[in-house]
Amino acid sequence: MQFCRYEKKDHVAYITVTRPEVMNALHAPASTELNECWDDFAADDDMWVGVLTGEGDRAFSAGNDLKYTAELSRMKPEDRPAQAFPKGGFGGLTSRFDLFKPIIARMNGFALGGGLEMALTCDIIVAAEHAELGLPEPRRGLIAGAMGVHRLPRQIPLKTAMGFMLTGRHIPAPRAYELGLVNEVVPLAGLDEAVGRWVADIIRCAPLSVRSTKESALRGLAMSLEEVGSARFEWETKRRAAADSIEGPRAFAEKRAPNWTGR
Secondary structure, eight states, X not given: OOSEEEEEETTEEEEEEOOGGGTTOBOHHHHHHHHXXXXXXXXXXXXXXXXXXXXXXXXXXXXXXXXHHHXXXXXXXXXXXXXXXOTTOGGGTTTOOSOOSOEEEXXXXXXXXXXXXXXXXXXXEEEETTOEEEOOGGGGTOOOTTTHHHHHHHHXXXXXXXXXXXXXXXXXXXXXXXXXXXXXXXXXXXXXXXXXXXXXXXXXXXXXXXXXXXXXHHHHTTSOHHHHHHOOOHHHHHHHTSTHHHHHHHHHHTTSOOOOOOO
């Protein structure tokens, strides 16, 4: 991997964007690499939780690499490298609607444009107190087209979201916490410990129960309560037939910690 680092440890996949010289901004080749990481994470049954972050302490990701894009615009069309973003979307993540393993954004600094769009795709955001979030695309003649204009109004009040999106203003991490956009804000020195606590609490739960919960919650948002009551979800069907659904009650009755297998 040239633009990111992919590590696996104790059922957790750690994906780090390694372009600190451009504040971990992404171009198409970087998104393609990240897409490969997310493909592997999705396919590996031993990976139960994902953690996404950027290298260094300045930026989670500053979004699309606009300097790279500007350089391409000066080249003759026949000389430009292919710029197609992967099927998974920006960072290989923003267009994934079938990945129900939990993902934590370890927000170590600026999360702007596509960087925030990746974080909005995650289930939990733990931010360093100096982090700033924003969708400044209109200031560059663009829009937050990697689902940011759709996800942000679904995650904070509409008027508040419109205020930030139409102006390109930044959201300081403490304010993002007040709005419910961020789960926890901590000093940078305590960021890894805080992320570790969230990871540990998720790992304590049965993996298939976690995936079923995520799928049911997200897919249910587009349904009425009556529709949800009769809907059938893939991961809930798998959970009901899994050995872990027997292990959980048995471990409780035997007053011991459950031994989850994810199967």
